[in-house]
Amino acid sequence: MSHAFPTAPQSPARAQGAGAVVRLSGVSLGFGGPDVLSNISFSVAPGETRILLGPAGVGKSVLLKLIIGLLRPQEGTVLLLGDDISSLPEERLFTLRARAGMVFQEGALFDSLTVRDNIGYQLIQERAPDDEIDQRVREALTFVGLEQTFDLYPASLSGGMKRRVAIARALIHDPELILYDSPTGGLDPVTSTTIIELIVKQRDVHATPALLVTHRLQDAFTLCNHRFDAEQNRMVQLPEGQINPNTTFLMLEEGRLILDGSLHELLHSTNSEVREFLE
Ligand SMILES: Nc1ncnc2c1ncn2[C@@H]1O[C@H](COP(=O)(O)OP(=O)(O)O)[C@@H](O)[C@H]1O
Ligand SMILES: [Mg+2]
Structure with missing residues (x-):
């Protein structure tokens, strides 16, 4: 080489x-x-x-x-x-x-949750207001170039898109x-x-x-x-x-x-x- x-x-x-x-x-x-x-x-x-x-x-x-x-x-x-x-x-x-943000091997998204709820998972647990969650999820999705997937479920995403969502989920908390x-x-x-x-x-x-x-x-x-x-x-x-x-x-x-x-x-x-x- x-x-x-x-x-x-x-x-x-x-x-x-x-x-x-x-x-x-x-x-x-x-x-x-x-x-x-x-x-x-x-x-x-x-x-x-x-x-x-x-x-x-x-x-x-x-x-x-x-x-x-x-x-x-x-x-x-x-x-x-x-x-x-x-x-x-x-x-x-x-x-x-x-x-710390962790992007797990294979992405590890929840299949029963939308992209929005996967990325906002921790904010949802913390009972953050819905519009704040929406906004932060949208920002994270913009960073990874997947704004259009907000309401989709992981099953309808390609392998690469799932990884991008997993990265957005890790990055949303700065x-x-x-x-x-x-x-x-x-x-x-x-x-x-x-x-x-x-x-x-x-x-x-x-x-x-x-x-x-x-x-x-x-x-x-x-x-x-x-x-x-x-x-x-x-x-x-x-x-x-x-x-x-x-x-x-x-x-x-x-x-x-x-x-x-x-x-x-x-x-x-x-x-x-x-x-x-x-x-
Ligand atoms: N929770 C666990 N219990 C028992 N063995 C484990 C556990 N997690 C990992 N191992 C073993 O530790 C070794 C290293 O695993 P891992 O860190 O997943 O390897 P990789 O370098 O491919 O990521 C493997 O032999 C695996 O079987
Ligand atoms: Mg490994």
Whole structure:
């Protein structure tokens, strides 16, 4: 594989590590058997987009669930937005979790609810006024380019549209962090690009820190060498040789973190498992 990417130093935001949005230290977790995640440490800095690579079954989804406290570590600590989720009582966890947006694998929409009620789900639970819900749902739908689906049910949407609705549902609360679990999984390359464009848009327009799981290297490269152009309202490629400095990589292999670094570090890694993944 050949890549026209330049030698880039590690991003300054990440090198500092202070004031991290997420910080895992020595995290291990098993489900009664061998550890699914073993001694994982890394952080997500403000403004940073971290791309988590790795083949199926290595613990990527488990890692995201740990970060929002749907699972708790057996060893180590998970700091989310400055709070230690491993020791928070459930009711405080709920409030903390609400500050992060999660786009679940496969979108996870409620089939019996309209797009409006799926996206507004949490606002409905909080008994927000109907017209406020309508307005915020419409704004979120405009962001993902799906205004026309407001009254539809998920069954009448394509796979790509469902993912966009799932992204709108995560973004409606202006999250301080967004977690995307395989947002392009199962989609064709053209539809995948429309999803990546939304992620680039959220990164470049709102600078929301993110952790994105993917097994598709093409998604990762598109995120690195594009920016969102607000005037044209679309994603455009960066000039030859430039990459987004705030987009960095993690790679998991059988529960171990085998890479934590920039695109340059990924492409020049001498780790045999990393090389195998790239080839
Ligand atoms: N709740 C659970 N109970 C038992 N095993 C689980 C649970 N969740 C995940 N696992 C196991 O942990 C491993 C990693 O799963 P996962 O994080 O979903 O992988 P992926 O990298 O594909 O997202 C798999 O072997 C899976 O079977
Ligand atoms: Mg998964």
